[in-house]
Amino acid sequence: MTGAKFLSKEKLLDWLAELGQTRRVFMPVEEGGKIVFRPCTNGDTPALVRDASASPKGVVFPSSAELFRYTKTKARGGKSSMELKPGTEFEPALIFGTRPCGARGFTIFDRVYTGGKFNDPYYRAARENTLIVTLACEGPENTCFCNWVGSGPDDPTGSDVLATPVEGGFVLESVSERGEALLESPLLQPAEARTAEADSVKSRARAELPPARDISAAPQSIRALFDNQKFWDEVSSKCLSCGACTYLCPTCYCFTITDEDHGDSGKRLRSWDNCMSYQFSLEASGHNPRPTKAHRLRNRVGHKFSYYPQLHEGLLACCGCGRCIRSCPVSMDIREIVLDAIDRVQAKNCEVVHE
Numbered sequence: 025m026t027g028a029k030f031l032s033k034e035k036l037l038d039w040l041a042e043l044g045q046t047r048r049v050f051m052p053v054e055e056g057g058k059i060v061f062r063p064c065t066n067g068d069t070p071a072l073v074r075d076a077s078a079s080p081k082g083v084v085f086p087s088s089a090e091l092f093r094y095t096k097t098k099a100r101g102g103k104s105s106m107e108l109k110p111g112t113e114f115e116p117a118l119i120f121g122t123r124p125c126g127a128r129g130f131t132i133f134d135r136v137y138t139g140g141k142f143n144d145p146y147y148r149a150a151r152e153n154t155l156i157v158t159l160a161c162e163g164p165e166n167t168c169f170c171n172w173v174g175s176g177p178d179d180p181t182g183s184d185v186l187a188t189p190v191e192g193g194f195v196l197e198s199v200s201e202r203g204e205a206l207l208e209s210p211l212l213q214p215a216e217a218r219t220a221e222a223d224s225v226k227s228r229a230r231a232e233l234p235p236a237r238d239i240s241a242a243p244q245s246i247r248a249l250f251d252n253q254k255f256w257d258e259v260s261s262k263c264l265s266c267g268a269c270t271y272l273c274p275t276c277y278c279f280t281i282t283d284e285d286h287g288d289s290g291k292r293l294r295s296w297d298n299c300m301s302y303q304f305s306l307e308a309s310g311h312n313p314r315p316t317k318a319h320r321l322r323n324r325v326g327h328k329f330s331y332y333p334q335l336h337e338g339l340l341a342c343c344g345c346g347r348c349i350r351s352c353p354v355s356m357d358i359r360e361i362v363l364d365a366i367d368r369v370q371a372k373n374c375e376v377v378h379e
């Protein structure tokens with residue numbers, strides 16, 4: 025691996041412009057009082073403040089993407105044919121300034137869309153053509169719990185380069201071969217003299233996180249409570265089923281397909297979906313296997329802390345970013361639900377009430 029490099033704050037925009045010669049560079053920018061990831065244009069400066077709501081998920085998995093277009097033709101004699109044209113092509117991209125939780129989120133997606141029996145060509149093309157330069161966190165917010173799920177403020181999982189803020193700039197370390205190539209720039213200097221400073225930024229940030237709670241019993245506890253409607257009714261009582269938590273979550277990967285048909289032509293879209301909505305599991309017959317918000321919250325929490333790890337060698341489908349906690353309009357806290365489930369099962373006070 026190439027040694028670490030130092031990027032001075034003054035050269036940051038030049039480096040991003042250099043990277044932008046071959047790919048679109050997305051970075052967090054302030055827009056309408058919110059931090060969002062969008063392609064940078066001349067004059068943009070990255071908003072490198074910690075903001076739990078900004079997630080880079082949409083760069084690789086857009087909130088709404090055109091999969092293909094179609095044109096229908098009716099020949100004489102009544103026979104119809106349909107011509108398909110590819111939808112929006114994915115342009116090579118680079119994400120600068122996501123936090124470690126955002127980069128780790130993509131590795132949860134990878135196992136579903138490219139790592140198992142299904143291979144999603146749209147996701148694969150986007151993922152393979154996106155480089156990620158992650159910014160290590162200098163300290164946590166009170167909604168962060170990345171250390172509970174085996175991550176941390178300098179977790180390089182899913183990144184190509186890890187950038188650690190130091191006095192006057194950043195220490196850049198390559199995490200992948202692709203990241204190594206990014207560090208071959210005349211704008212960067214060898215960072216030997218600054219790596220100790222970067223190490224102490226990282227250890228300070230780790231030390232500032234409250235000690236991790238042991239949630240290793242979460243998968244079996246949530247399974248044990250599956251039929252305990254009373255528990256799920258209680259923990260979901262204030263939920264609005266608005267779905268804000270799912271849209272902001274960097275590991276929520278469900279989608280819906282819609283066709284926008286204009287008679288003789290149209291397009292097929294893939295858009296983010298939300299398992300907290302009643303319509304998500306509504307079947308064509310009118311039956312809904314998750315008719316109440318309690319059923320839907322059970323699915324959301326169960327999926328992240330029980331069903332997904334069961335399928336993926338114990339890996340939790342949550343990166344502990346706290347976005348859902350910070351952004352929930354009624355202050356639902358997924359940490360409390362998981363701990364509550366563990367406590368109830370451990371205390372054996374779980375009175376099973378079948379639906």
Ligand code: SF4
Nearest residue numbers: 263264266267269352
């Ligand atoms: S953001 Fe909060 S209120 Fe809205 S669906 Fe999620 S948990 Fe329920």
Ligand code: SF4
Nearest residue numbers: 273342343345346348
């Ligand atoms: S469930 Fe909440 S804390 Fe976990 S990854 Fe999603 S938004 Fe972050």
